[in-house]
Amino acid sequence: MAYARSTVATRNFIAEIPARTRPGFFRWLATAMMESRRRQAEREIARYLGNGKFTDETEREIERRFLLNPSRF
Numbered sequence: 001m002a003y004a005r006s007t008v009a010t011r012n013f014i015a016e017i018p019a020r021t022r023p024g025f026f027r028w029l030a031t032a033m034m035e036s037r038r039r040q041a042e043r044e045i046a047r048y049l050g051n052g053k054f055t056d057e058t059e060r061e062i063e064r065r066f067l068l069n070p071s072r073f
Contacts, residue, residue, distance in 0.1 A: 041066050 023031070045062055 022028075045066070048062065048065075049058065
């Protein structure tokens with residue numbers, strides 16, 4: 001019986017792709033746009049809740065304005 005390796009050695013072949021240290025331009029732009037829209041929605045909700053009362057009707061109105069109408073943004 002011969003004692004030979006049954007697998008092929010990799011011979012120091014490593015296919016590692018270096019990780020990017022920062023996001024690309026388009027990812028940065030998309031992230032900035034999403035954050036801007038989120039802050040705008042939060043400002044409008046805060047303005048809508050200026051009276052301090054958070055009732056069921058208020059919650060339904062917020063959902064109607066911001067969650068059910070994606071074309072708004």
